[in-house]
Amino acid sequence: MSEEKEKYEQFETDETEEKKKKEEKKKAKKRFWKRLKNLGLVILFFGAIYFIVVRSREIQSLQKKIDEENKRKEEEKIILNDSVIINNDLEDKQMIKKWINPELAFKTKLLYRLSRDGPSIFNFHSKCDYISPTLILIESSEQNKFGGYTTATWDMFGGVYKNSSKTFLFSLQKNKKYYRKSNMRYSGDIFSGERNVGPWFGIHDLYFYGTMKDCFTYKYSGQCLFLDGNGLVEQTSIDNSVPVKEVEVYQIIFKD
Numbered sequence: 061m062s063e064e065k066e067k068y069e070q071f072e073t074d075e076t077e078e079k080k081k082k083e084e085k086k087k088a089k090k091r092f093w094k095r096l097k098n099l100g101l102v103i104l105f106f107g108a109i110y111f112i113v114v115r116s117r118e119i120q121s122l123q124k125k126i127d128e129e130n131k132r133k134e135e136e137k138i139i140l141n142d143s144v145i146i147n148n149d150l151e152d153k154q155m156i157k158k159w160i161n162p163e164l165a166f167k168t169k170l171l172y173r174l175s176r177d178g179p180s181i182f183n184f185h186s187k188c189d190y191i192s193p194t195l196i197l198i199e200s201s202e203q204n205k206f207g208g209y210t211t212a213t214w215d216m217f218g219g220v221y222k223n224s225s226k227t228f229l230f231s232l233q234k235n236k237k238y239y240r241k242s243n244m245r246y247s248g249d250i251f252s253g254e255r256n257v258g259p260w261f262g263i264h265d266l267y268f269y270g271t272m273k274d275c276f277t278y279k280y281s282g283q284c285l286f287l288d289g290n291g292l293v294e295q296t297s298i299d300n301s302v303p304v305k306e307v308e309v310y311q312i313i314f315k316d
Contacts, residue, residue, distance in 0.1 A: 139168045144175070145199045145306050152205070152232050159230055159237045160195070160209060165315045168195070172309040179273045181258045185216035188309050189253075193226070195310045196259050198275060201303040205232040206292040208261045209312075212250050221248025229261055229286045231293075238265075238286040249285065259309070262286045264300070274301045 139153055140146045146153060160166070171194070172187045188194060193211040200206075208229045212222040227249040229238040240249060240262075251260035251267070258268030262285030264278040278284055278300050279291035293302055 139166065140197075140310065142170055143197065143308055143310075144173070145197045145205060145308055155232065155235060156195070156230075159228065160193075160312060161314070167313050167315065168310040169313060170308060171311055172307070174272050174304065174307040179271045181253075181256055181268065181270065181272065182216070184258050184268075184272055184309070185214060185253060188259075189214050189216055191311050193312045195312055197306075197308040197310070198302075198304060199306045200293060201305050202293070203305075204293040204302075206230060206266075208259070208266055210250050210261070212248075213252065214250075214259060215252040216255060218252035219254045220252050222250050222252055224249050227261065229266055229292065238288070238292075240285055241288075266292060272307050273304055275304055275307075276300050277302060 139157060141148065146156075171191065172184050177183045177187065190213050192213045193209065194214070195209045196207045197205070198207050206229070208227070210224050210227040212224040212227065225240075227240065230236065231238075249262065251257065253260065256270050258272055260267035264276065264283045265286045266275060266277045268275050277292045278287070
């Protein structure tokens with residue numbers, strides 16, 4: 061009888077131990093899944109933080125680009141806003157801004173206008189001499205729009221050729237900027253002027269003589285320091301004169 065009792069008690073003990081082991085396994089599984097869940101929440105949390113930070117930086121970078129673009133467009137609207145030649149044509153303003161300096165902001169100040177100040181060469185010099193840089197806009201009687209830019213100064217009493225590596229001519233119709241030709245050796249990019257000579261670019265590339273009502277521009281590349289043989293305008297007369305409808309000269313003022 062005692063032997064059977066011992067066996068029964070042993071059986072009870074073994075069963076209890078088995079139950080404990082099963083309970084421990086269940087608890088271990090629960091702990092594992094709880095830890096895994098917590099780990100997932102931690103990963104999800106930090107993933108969300110990383111996503112927010114990265115997206116926030118991307119949004120800030122995008123916003124910065126948008127702000128810079130808006131600022132650039134506003135600056136382009138401001139330049140030449142009183143021009144009767146450009147007439148607030150944003151595309152023309154963008155071209156001129158890009159040609160002068162696409163990086164630096166600047167504003168423009170009207171110095172001379174043919175219809176306002178008269179055709180006298182003296183009037184041009186009295187308003188534009190010793191000022192740099194200057195932009196000259198010309199509209200011909202046939203609505204061709206072109207001009208030039210230089211950092212050299214005009215001088216009615218100078219009568220000398222001056223060099224400026226930043227001098228160029230341009231045609232708005234052709235959307236083209238003309239640099240000084242590298243194979244041309246000449247004394248200066250501009251002729252500063254005399255009593256009867258207004259703005260003068262290159263050899264015979266673009267110049268005013270006697271009056272601001274007519275300008276001269278040669279087509280022949282051998283006579284030109286900047287032009288390639290096609291000329292600034294589609295057609296010129298036999299004497300290479302171009303009747304002028306309007307001329308504007310602006311001072312370019314770069315912002316600090």
